[in-house]
Amino acid sequence: MRIAILSASPSSGSRSAFVAEAVGGHLTMLGAKTTHLALSRLPVEAMVFRRDGDPAIERALSLVAAADGVVIVTPIYKASFSGLLKIFLDLLPQFGLARKTVLPLAVGGSLAHVLALDYGLRPVLQSMRAGHVARSHFVLDKDIACTIGPQGAIECDELLGVMGEFVAALPAGPAEERAPVMARAAS
């Protein structure tokens, strides 16, 4: 199982990047091969102006293409997911999430926006033909309760349930064996 974990905050010291690290630790313990990509590390100009051939962006797009599952961890800004996330999703092919299981997670400051993932992000993921969008989860920033486990990994108990459901919903078979079907579907 290859899992791409995308964190989508532009801030340094990002809480959502911290949650993304925790997710990576949990999924690794469950046997997945995880890669955490902080979208803020990508070259902004090449992303915004969609400059072809930037090696960091090409690597990021390949990471998503090769993944069986994608975990998206976004901060909530202005009642929605971050603009950085939208810029990155817009770089992916129209059906760039086909046959992948996607887990949407958010870190926000107010429960008033707990539905932002399901009302705002879920339709975007569906439009990209995600194979399955798992139950989303909103983490209230002041309540992030994680501990450092015996092996140095970050452990967040509140994420265990959603991650278990995500792993159970991952597609069978490696992504590359499903790719020709994807290519046929897109052509």
Ligand SMILES: Cc1cc2nc3c(=O)[nH]c(=O)nc-3n(C[C@H](O)[C@H](O)[C@H](O)COP(=O)(O)O)c2cc1C
């Ligand atoms: C510009 C800005 C707008 C925000 N808007 C909201 C909001 O509408 N709803 C909410 O629940 N939290 C909002 N927050 C709080 C952030 O979601 C919260 O601080 C979160 O932990 C930030 O994650 P990050 O550290 O990964 O960027 C906002 C924060 C900023 C900086």
